Amino acid sequence: MNTQNYLRSTAIIDWTHPAVTGKARELSQGLNTPAAIALKCFEFVRDDIFHSHDHKMNPVTLTASDVLLHRTGYCYAKSHLLAALLRANGIPTGLCYQRLTLEEGSPPYCLHGLNAVYLPETGWYRMDARGNRSDVDARFTPPVERLAFPGGKPGEVMITGIWSDPLPIVVEVLSTYRTYDEVRKNLPDVELG
16 A cells, blocks of 8 residues: 555645644654554643543644644544654554444434554554543554444444545535534535445
8 A cells, every 4th residue: 555645744634734743753762663653642632632522621623733732633533633743653553333322223414534554564454542431441552443433232333444635525514514503403414335
């Protein structure tokens, strides 16, 4: 697989923004393996950037630089920042999505955003920096994946693929709604099948 698309700076994964580049350098200082850098960046985004809904925080963020500036974002936006920090360090990183139920095994469903990083010793490895809480314990433990939501309820699925850019529906939602509670009422979803 050609990993060049997973290293690009884009309007959303804007790793060439000076604040993002500076934070990426700071986080990787003294580290010399992709796995060590990925762990440090993952823990920063998971623990120091607050999940918008969990913490009832505005504004709604989309770009990596805005997530870093405001220190908040939904899972999708947090995945944009993690991708930017890792790409700035020369580590190929993409975006992944799960389709999860909001209720116990019944509609409505929504997308959940996470990342996949390419580690030389592991290959593509999914990680989820959405932020832990009492019912979520996501960790970076390659080659074993410890995602925030293991799935398994009826209708839940890990969507196959690793995207170099966010899904248009995710960009639309994060661009349209202005408050964390408006986003919560309009979470993105895709039809499967």
